[in-house]
Amino acid sequence: MKITFVSPRIERKKFTGGTYCILRHANELVSRGHNVSVVAYPKSVMPEWIDLKAKLIVPRHLKWPRHLPYGQAMLATASYALDYIGYGYKGDYYSRATAHAFLSEIMPDSDITVATVWETASLVAKHGKGRKAYFCQHYEPLFFEDKVGHSDAEATYSYGLSLIANSSWLKSRLERRLRATGEPVDVHLATNAIDPHTFRSAGNSHLRTTNESQILRVISYGGRDAQWKGFTEMAMAIRSARNALPEKIIEWSVYGDAMLSPNNDIAPYKYLGFLNQSELASAYRVNDVLLSASWYESFPLFPIEGMASGLAVITTAYGTEDYAVNEENCLIVEPRNIESIACAIIRLASDRVLLNQLASSAEQVTKHHNWQTAGSGMEKVLHRIVSTQSSSRS
Numbered sequence: 001m002k003i004t005f006v007s008p009r010i011e012r013k014k015f016t017g018g019t020y021c022i023l024r025h026a027n028e029l030v031s032r033g034h035n036v037s038v039v040a041y042p043k044s045v046m047p048e049w050i051d052l053k054a055k056l057i058v059p060r061h062l063k064w065p066r067h068l069p070y071g072q073a074m075l076a077t078a079s080y081a082l083d084y085i086g087y088g089y090k091g092d093y094y095s096r097a098t099a100h101a102f103l104s105e106i107m108p109d110s111d112i113t114v115a116t117v118w119e120t121a122s123l124v125a126k127h128g129k130g131r132k133a134y135f136c137q138h139y140e141p142l143f144f145e146d147k148v149g150h151s152d153a154e155a156t157y158s159y160g161l162s163l164i165a166n167s168s169w170l171k172s173r174l175e176r177r178l179r180a181t182g183e184p185v186d187v188h189l190a191t192n193a194i195d196p197h198t199f200r201s202a203g204n205s206h207l208r209t210t211n212e213s214q215i216l217r218v219i220s221y222g223g224r225d226a227q228w229k230g231f232t233e234m235a236m237a238i239r240s241a242r243n244a245l246p247e248k249i250i251e252w253s254v255y256g257d258a259m260l261s262p263n264n265d266i267a268p269y270k271y272l273g274f275l276n277q278s279e280l281a282s283a284y285r286v287n288d289v290l291l292s293a294s295w296y297e298s299f300p301l302f303p304i305e306g307m308a309s310g311l312a313v314i315t316t317a318y319g320t321e322d323y324a325v326n327e328e329n330c331l332i333v334e335p336r337n338i339e340s341i342a343c344a345i346i347r348l349a350s351d352r353v354l355l356n357q358l359a360s361s362a363e364q365v366t367k368h369h370n371w372q373t374a375g376s377g378m379e380k381v382l383h384r385i386v387s388t389q390s391s392s393r394s
Contacts, residue, residue: 001386002035004110004129006103006120010044010056014274016224017301018137021166021192022116023047025135026054028375029382037108042099049276059102103127111386114164121156131386134161135190138298138319139173142228162385164188164378167299169319188381191322192299193374194308194366198281201310201363215249216349219287219311220269221302222258223294230293230316230335231259237293237341238267241349244342248349252291255283284309288355289348292316295335303330304369307362312355314344323369329362 007022022038027050029036036054044058104127107113113128115121118140124132134156144150157163157177164187165171171187178185218238223229242250252269254262262271272283284290290306290313297319304323306313313330326332331347334340348355 001112001382002037002108002110002130003029003382004037004039004108004113005054005135006113006115006124006128007038007040007044008117008119009041010038010047012045012048015047015049018117020050020301021137022135023050023052023054024193024371025190025375025378027052028371029379030054032375032379034379037110039103039107042102057106057108059106100127112382114382115156115161118153118156121159121161125159125161132161133164133382133385134159135164135166136170136174136298137166137192139170139296142296143226158183162186162188162388164190164381165298166190166192167319168322170298188384190378190381191369191374192301193369193371194301194305195277196308196367196370198277199284199305199308199366200281201285201308201359213352214247215251216289216345217251217253217287218289218291218345219253219255219272219283219306220291222254222256224257225259227259228295230295232266233336233338233341234291234293235260235264235267235269236338237345238269238291240338240342241345242267244346245349250345250349253283253287255280280305281309284311287311289314289345291341291345293333293335293341294318304366307359308366310359310363312348312358313362314341314348323365325365329358329365331358 005022005026007019010019026036026038030053037057038054039057042059044056046052046056100123103123107127107129110129112131112133113124115124115134116137121134124134141150141153144153157174158181163174165174168189171189174187175185178187220234223231238250238252252267253272254269255272255275260266262269275283284306288311290303290311292300292303292315294300294316297316299319299322303313303315303320307323307329313324314333315324315330316335317324317332318335324330324332331344333344
C-alpha cells in the first residue's frame with residue numbers, strides 16, 4: 001500500500017509521545033514493504049531521535065510563489081479559512097489555513113491518508129488522497145477548557161474519516177460519541193507499544209536489598225505543563241507521603257518540562273531534563289517506582305516503559321486498561337485524588353515485597369506490547385479500511 005501519515009511539527013531533538021508513535025508505526029509499515037510517507041507541518045526537520053525509514057515531506061517555502069499576485073494570495077488564504085469554517089473551526093483561521101494551503105500542495109498519491117491529531121483532520125478530509133482515516137491518540141476535546149476549542153476538536157470526529165483508536169478506552173469513548181450523534185459506529189483499534197530491547201529491567205527488581213528499604217526512588221514524567229497530566233497532584237501526594245513517613249527518604253526525579261520548578265515549596269525533586277529513549281531507559285532502571293497521576297490518558301507510554309524497566313507502577317486507569325491491572329501488575333489510583341495517590345506511594349515505601357511482586361508481574365505483561373505486534377495490528381487495520389472502500393466502489 002501507499003500510505004501517508006499527516007504529522008504535527010517534527011523537531012530535531014525533542015518529541016512528544018504522540019509524534020514518536022506516529023513515526024514508529026510508519027517505520028513498522030515500511031519494514032513490511034509498504035510505501036510510507038510522512039507529511040509534516042511547516043518548519044519540521046529530519047529527527048535525530050529516531051531513524052526514520054519513511055519519506056519525510058515538508059513544505060520548503062513558507063511564502064506564496066512570486067508569480068502569484070498579492071490579491072490572489074489573500075483570496076487563496078481566505079478560501080482555506082472558509083474550509084475551516086465549513087469544517088467547524090472557529091479559531092485562528094489565518095495561521096492554520098496558511099499551513100494547510102502549503103500542505104495541501106504536497107500531499108502524495110496514496111491508497112490511504114491518515115490524520116494523526118485534530119488539527120490535521122480537516123486537511124486530510126479535504127485534501128487527503130485515497131481512503132481517509134484518523135489515527136486518534138486521545139479524546140482531544142478534553143484538552144480544551146474553552147467551548148470554541150472543545151467544539152473544534154469534537155467536530156473532527158464527524159468529518160467522515162475512518163477512526164482508529166490507540167486504546168480500548170478511547171475506542172469506547174469514540175463509539176459512545178458516535179452513538180450519541182447518530183453516526184455509524186465503526187472504530188478500529190491499533191495500540192501503540194514500546195521497544196523491549198530499550199526498556200528492560202536488567203534484573204533490577206531482584207536487586208533491591210533490605211539495606212535500601214529506607215529509600216524509595218520515584219520517577220515521573222513532567223507532563224509538558226499540561227494540567228491534566230496531574231503533576232500538581234503528584235507533588236502534593238509526594239509531600240503527604242514524606243510527611244507520613246519521616247523515617248524514610250522518598251527521592252523524586254522528574255524528566256521533561258513540569259508545571260512546578262525543581263525547588264518548589266510542595267515537593268522538591270531532581271530535574272533530569274529532556275531524555276532520549278536510551279537515557280530514559282537508564283533513568284528508569286535506577287528507580288523503584290514510576291508515578292503517574294494523569295486525569296486521563298490513551299495508551300500512555302511512560303507507565304508501560306516503567307513496567308518493562310522493572311519498576312512498580314502507580315497510575316490512573318483511564319487509557320491504561322490495555323496493560324494495567326490493579327493489584328496485579330500496578331496500583332491504580334483515582335485521578336485528582338491526592339489521598340489515593342499518597343496512599344499508593346506509602347504502601348510501596350512500606351512494603352518491598354509488594355513492590356517487587358508488582359514489578360515482576362509488570363515485566364511479563366509488557367512482552368506482549370512490542371512494536372512488531374503493534375505494527376502488525378496497524379497494518380491489518382489499514383488493509384481493512386482500504387479494502388472496505390474498494391469493495392464499496394465495486
